[in-house]
Amino acid sequence: MLLEIQRKFTIFFSILSILLISPQITGRPLAVPYADAELIRRIQEIFVMDTGTAVYNITSLDEIVLCPGPNDGETYCREVISHSAKMKTIRSEQFDEFKDDFKDDLLPVEEVIASRMDIEEPVVETTCTSKSTLIYPESAQSKDGKWLLVVQQEDFKQGVLIEECASETTKCKQQFSYRNMVVLVGGDLKKEMVKLPSACECSLCAIEAQHG
Incomplete structure (x- = not known):
């Protein structure tokens, strides 16, 4: 089970690394829906992700935080x-x-x-x-x-x-x-x-x- 989770994270981070060309946004979410549709589809095959999922800490693959649902203006998930x-x-x-x-x-x-x-x-x-x-x-x-x-x-x-x-x-x-x-x-x-x-x-x- 643990190996399967690790495998999914490896695939996920490989896909998400393509998105890191975006400039660093301190404390603000990268809105996943605006990324390439094919990338989103592949990510959703690994994790169940709402179209409003916010991605934080995009400059560090090991510390990425995925918050489902709208989160604008909030400081917690x-x-x-x-x-x-x-x-x-x-x-x-x-x-x-x-x-x-x-x-x-x-x-x-x-x-x-x-x-x-x-x-x-x-x-x-x-x-x-x-x-x-x-x-x-x-x-x-x-x-x-x-x-x-x-x-x-x-x-x-x-x-x-x-x-x-x-x-x-x-x-x-x-x-x-x-x-x-x-x-x-x-x-x-x-x-x-x-x-x-x-x-x-x-x-x-x-x-x-x-x-x-």
């Missing part, structure tokens, strides 16, 4: 193609060092908002509608714009609580923060800071309040 196969390459003893990091955020939404407001700067009241969700991202964007594989296995999961704007407008702006997560890099586990949605801020509320 809930699912990554062949993520489970890559997780199976992790040696069991590698988890020991990070066992305390595999847990879920369990703070109630009210408590999370209260802790975020516990700062010295003036708090701006928000009228923007947002939604808090516990997610298990399989990939997320690092500080330098690189997409990393987040470690998620059956017995080793990292659930993170995020807050996203119901709809982003000129008034309501999505805010992000960085947090440590255990990721797989070059076959080894390590902690990296990744960018995740943390709040929906009303950028005009303070001005509106001043003018009644």
Whole structure:
């Protein structure tokens, strides 16, 4: 089974290497549908890929991340193609060092908002509608714009609580923060800071309040 997976990845990367003539795009997806139709057909024979699949880290064949579905403007992927196969390459003893990091955020939404407001700067009241969700991202964007594989296995999961704007407008702006997560890099586990949605801020509320 493992040999079959390795064979598929070898074929896939050989095909995808043809696409690397494109200039490097930091933190932005290469839209697979715009590539040569024949190449897409051959790739789809190996992996089940939606026409909206986004390809990240295109300048490094060993670190390519494939996110199915639309992902514009997001900094994480809930699912990554062949993520489970890559997780199976992790040696069991590698988890020991990070066992305390595999847990879920369990703070109630009210408590999370209260802790975020516990700062010295003036708090701006928000009228923007947002939604808090516990997610298990399989990939997320690092500080330098690189997409990393987040470690998620059956017995080793990292659930993170995020807050996203119901709809982003000129008034309501999505805010992000960085947090440590255990990721797989070059076959080894390590902690990296990744960018995740943390709040929906009303950028005009303070001005509106001043003018009644």
